Amino acid sequence: MRLALSAGLVAASLVAFAAATRPDGHVAAGAYVAVPENYWPAAGQYPVPATPYRHTLRSVTLEDLDARQLLPLGIYKGTPELNANRAWYEQNFYATLAAKKVWPDGGQHWFQKWQGERPWGFAPIPQAAPPPCDQPQPTGYDAESCRYVNALFTELAASDPAKAQAARERVRRGRDVWFKGTFGNQDEIYLHFSRTTPNGIKDIWYPWLDTRERKQRFTKYGVINDPDCTEGDASTNYWDKCPDPHSSGVLGYRKYYADPLKDDSGKVVFDPQTAPYEADELKHNKRFVIGHPCVQCHVGFDPTNPPADPNQPKWENLSATIGNQHINQPTMFFQGAPEDSLARIALQAGRPGTIDTSLVANDFQNNPGTQNNIMDFQNRRVFKNRMKDPVTGEVREGLTQHVLKGGEDSVGDHLALIRVYVNIGMCTEECWTPNFPTPGSFFGDKAKQKPFRIAQCAKDCEPWNYADAKMDDLAAFLVTGGPTYLLQAKEVDGKPGSQFVDLAQVPAGRKVFARECAACHSTKVAPENVRGDREALARFYQGHVFGKEDYWQYEFSEAERNSPEFVAQYLVKDAKSGALRPKQFVAAAAAGGSAGEVFGQDWLGNDEPTPFNIIGTNACRALHDNHNEGHIWEEFSSLDYKERPSPGSMPKVINRMFPLIGGLKVGEREVSGGPGYLRNISLLSVWATAPFLHNNAIGEMPRLADGTPDPSVAARIQAFEQAFDELLRSDNPNDPNARPQKISVTPIDFWLAPREDGQGLIKLPVSKGTPIANFASANPHAPLFMKCDDPVENKGHQFGVSLSAEDKLALREFLKLM
Numbered sequence: 027m028r029l030a031l032s033a034g035l036v037a038a039s040l041v042a043f044a045a046a047t048r049p050d051g052h053v054a055a056g057a058y059v060a061v062p063e064n065y066w067p068a069a070g071q072y073p074v075p076a077t078p079y080r081h082t083l084r085s086v087t088l089e090d091l092d093a094r095q096l097l098p099l100g101i102y103k104g105t106p107e108l109n110a111n112r113a114w115y116e117q118n119f120y121a122t123l124a125a126k127k128v129w130p131d132g133g134q135h136w137f138q139k140w141q142g143e144r145p146w147g148f149a150p151i152p153q154a155a156p157p158p159c160d161q162p163q164p165t166g167y168d169a170e171s172c173r174y175v176n177a178l179f180t181e182l183a184a185s186d187p188a189k190a191q192a193a194r195e196r197v198r199r200g201r202d203v204w205f206k207g208t209f210g211n212q213d214e215i216y217l218h219f220s221r222t223t224p225n226g227i228k229d230i231w232y233p234w235l236d237t238r239e240r241k242q243r244f245t246k247y248g249v250i251n252d253p254d255c256t257e258g259d260a261s262t263n264y265w266d267k268c269p270d271p272h273s274s275g276v277l278g279y280r281k282y283y284a285d286p287l288k289d290d291s292g293k294v295v296f297d298p299q300t301a302p303y304e305a306d307e308l309k310h311n312k313r314f315v316i317g318h319p320c321v322q323c324h325v326g327f328d329p330t331n332p333p334a335d336p337n338q339p340k341w342e343n344l345s346a347t348i349g350n351q352h353i354n355q356p357t358m359f360f361q362g363a364p365e366d367s368l369a370r371i372a373l374q375a376g377r378p379g380t381i382d383t384s385l386v387a388n389d390f391q392n393n394p395g396t397q398n399n400i401m402d403f404q405n406r407r408v409f410k411n412r413m414k415d416p417v418t419g420e421v422r423e424g425l426t427q428h429v430l431k432g433g434e435d436s437v438g439d440h441l442a443l444i445r446v447y448v449n450i451g452m453c454t455e456e457c458w459t460p461n462f463p464t465p466g467s468f469f470g471d472k473a474k475q476k477p478f479r480i481a482q483c484a485k486d487c488e489p490w491n492y493a494d495a496k497m498d499d500l501a502a503f504l505v506t507g508g509p510t511y512l513l514q515a516k517e518v519d520g521k522p523g524s525q526f527v528d529l530a531q532v533p534a535g536r537k538v539f540a541r542e543c544a545a546c547h548s549t550k551v552a553p554e555n556v557r558g559d560r561e562a563l564a565r566f567y568q569g570h571v572f573g574k575e576d577y578w579q580y581e582f583s584e585a586e587r588n589s590p591e592f593v594a595q596y597l598v599k600d601a602k603s604g605a606l607r608p609k610q611f612v613a614a615a616a617a618g619g620s621a622g623e624v625f626g627q628d629w630l631g632n633d634e635p636t637p638f639n640i641i642g643t644n645a646c647r648a649l650h651d652n653h654n655e656g657h658i659w660e661e662f663s664s665l666d667y668k669e670r671p672s673p674g675s676m677p678k679v680i681n682r683m684f685p686l687i688g689g690l691k692v693g694e695r696e697v698s699g700g701p702g703y704l705r706n707i708s709l710l711s712v713w714a715t716a717p718f719l720h721n722n723a724i725g726e727m728p729r730l731a732d733g734t735p736d737p738s739v740a741a742r743i744q745a746f747e748q749a750f751d752e753l754l755r756s757d758n759p760n761d762p763n764a765r766p767q768k769i770s771v772t773p774i775d776f777w778l779a780p781r782e783d784g785q786g787l788i789k790l791p792v793s794k795g796t797p798i799a800n801f802a803s804a805n806p807h808a809p810l811f812m813k814c815d816d817p818v819e820n821k822g823h824q825f826g827v828s829l830s831a832e833d834k835l836a837l838r839e840f841l842k843l844m
């Protein structure tokens with residue numbers, strides 16, 4: 027088999043030979059994986075645009091971070107399988123972005139016995155490498171990738187073109203992993219989710235992927251159309267028409283041909299590659315299976331450049347890393363299952379822009395969370411933690427960021443990133459579900475989670491190694507994501523972002539922020555003895571610029587800026603331009619940052635874990651315990667995480683679903699083993715990401731008259747102002763300034779099967795209006811007590827609640843600038 031690609035498209039490493047597949051389905055190292063001929067039907071049709079970005083990009087490489095001793099994060103060095111074959115994984119980078127099971131009979135299987143034998147092997151689903159960026163591209167996506175990387179490392183390109191080129195290529199590879207890497211994760215939906223619905227796979231499909239929905243996909247579901255695609259028709263089997271053969275037309279949904287369906291005698295009854303269209307085939311998942319790359323939840327609209335029509339965005343309207351704040355996940359998962367199934371109802375406690383990431387390896391607490399923006403991770407603090415190498419067993423100190431809302435992933439970015447692939451379905455049947463408790467069990471090991479073992483996974487699930495080989499490139503891409511500043515935003519009608527902020531309020535707001543908020547929301551870390559003292563904090567943050575480098579001119583009053591003492595203390599004249607610059611940025615630049623602003627910018631969060639009872643917001647996310655010793659993600663949290671001191675206790679409450687005694691408080695339970703904290707998160711671009719809090723519960727998402735979520739600058743500011751005003755209200759229901767409480771309740775009467783798979787003989791009647799947390803926050807394997815009992819979802823933190831109206835207003839305008 028020879029690979030035929032038009033001349034310009036042959037990427038250096040992709041000279042193809044037949045894939046040498048081992049009997050177990052592994053592709054043996056040494057062979058190149060063949061890519062289908064004419065992989066890119068629209069090759070060469072998309073020129074690379076040179077339009078500059080309005081949102082900020084960071085020209086930072088992993089080597090830069092290494093030079094600043096911020097790397098390596100973690101101590102993990104890869105699995106034996108990966109280390110023995112690195113060259114092969116490198117050469118087959120694009121060919122191993124997706125994978126599938128190879129069943130012994132070559133057919134498509136929708137059912138696998140719970141924790142049963144695993145008769146299959148694996149094969150990659152090859153994709154072609156894109157051509158270099160100095161050529162026209164095969165898709166608009168690839169042209170956008172080139173626009174993105176061309177905007178990076180421009181200074182480096184002037185001094186060391188080869189190094190800049192290598193850095194750009196790496197970021198591009200990482201971006202491709204983010205948008206396209208699925209590594210066999212289609213199995214989570216088809217093999218596992220279908221176990222929790224009454225009719226199995228027949229219950230699960232994707233109505234929004236039907237091309238006839240294209241015009242209203244964002245309106246109805248909050249998903250983002252692939253700008254490269256157009257509406258299809260019968261000739262495309264009612265899928266979108268896309269230049270990328272694996273695009274479904276919706277970003278974050280990659281389509282791969284299903285295997286042939288066979289009857290009992292082994293005869294092929296439906297060959298997805300050739301069969302004529304069958305009515306209702308979309309509902310039966312006959313032609314394609316869907317895998318999910320990270321952008322399923324993380325790609326959103328760029329707040330600085332909103333789309334004219336959110337159902338028809340262009341590439342330039344998207345930000346790959348801000349997080350989809352509008353996605354209606356609660357209606358999407360388990361689509362097709364009956365409205366009264368446990369899975370559908372439990373999810374409705376989540377708000378737009380959130381998903382419960384412990385839904386599958388369930389922690390039995392109702393804790394949906396927002397997909398946080400990934401901004402300026404290169405400016406995020408790095409901590410020293412003791413951690414255990416999952417392959418060698420060695421225990422030593424390593425560097426890590428506190429990834430996730432509770433800082434649970436604390437063994438470095440590499441494992442934190444690859445863990446998410448498992449969490450969204452990679453190696454589901456080989457390494458994940460075997461460690462879940464068995465539904466319906468109450469005693470012994472069967473009633474408990476067991477730890478996911480990385481070494482076992484790499485041995486039994488080759489896609490782990492496909493992904494593992496790509497995580498550093500993914501990290502190289504993610505660190506280039508920067509903030510989206512209001513002052514750089516432009517509304518669709520051309521109105522500049524500056525019209526949405528009262529700059530005159532900003533200096534006063536900066537002062538309030540320094541006194542009341544910066545102790546947690548700044549990377550200029552205040553010592554313990556300063557944190558509790560407002561006057562000391564005011565002094566500590568004097569002259570500190572919280573926003574972008576040139577925003578010092580807004581953050582300080584005219585009198586301050588003109589005072590010779592202020593200038594002498596905090597500013598310095600730039601040798602080249604003669605302009606005044608804050609010392610903070612010049613010093614950071616001298617310490618290794620490029621272009622000054624990169625490393626001087628405050629991340630607006632110290633990333634330290636703070637006890638849930640000091641923060642005071644809904645506790646269930648903080649109590650997430652999948653990273654404890656003996657639990658599923660044990661190998662992804664550090665020893666220091668597991669040894670965190672107890673932050674306090676929670677009331678011990680009898681399961682609220684029990685008749686008569688349900689809800690009775692019978693003492694306290696100490697929280698221990700790591701959980702119970704929330705990170706002091708970043709407020710970068712907070713103007714653009716309301717509603718607020720880990721569960722988006724404070725504030726509301728504005729919608730257009732037809733119900734479409736509104737991603738305009740004006741709507742974001744409206745949402746921000748409303749959420750801010752709500753955040754600064756009291757949680758005490760007896761206070762005249764109390765915030766009305768939000769508790770998600772069941773929309774209908776239904777019968778609850780008190781098991782995570784919804785099966786079993788016992789069914790309890792639940793009436794309409796019952797708080798969803800009453801049953802979604804109890805562990806069916808230990809049902810006596812609530813696992814988390816904190817029904818009010820929109821409790822806020824109480825910092826700043828008693829400020830004067832003037833101070834609140836000033837603080838609000840200051841935050842818009844961040």
Ligand code: HEC
Pocket residue numbers: 318319320321322323324380381383395396397398399400428429430431432443444446447450
């Ligand atoms: C189903 C939706 C979904 C998908 C798909 C998804 N994420 Fe996320 N992501 C989230 C949510 C929700 C959070 C916040 C989780 C938390 O902290 O509780 C998040 C947070 C993150 C963060 C930020 C953590 C921090 O501390 O700031 C990173 C990094 C991340 N995800 C990486 C990935 C990677 C890598 C993938 C693909 C393998 C991915 N995500 C796929 C929903 C998703």
Ligand code: HEC
Pocket residue numbers: 539542543544545546547636640641643644704705706707709712715717718719720721753823825826827837
């Ligand atoms: C003791 C540390 C601490 C202090 C002091 C503090 N915060 Fe926070 N803040 C947090 C934590 C932790 C969260 C996340 C809480 C959650 O999501 O449940 C948060 C969340 C927020 C959010 C929501 C951000 C988002 O994207 O959802 C805003 C806005 C905010 N804080 C503003 C402020 C302001 C304004 C002040 C000062 C008046 C302040 N904070 C003081 C720790 C703190």
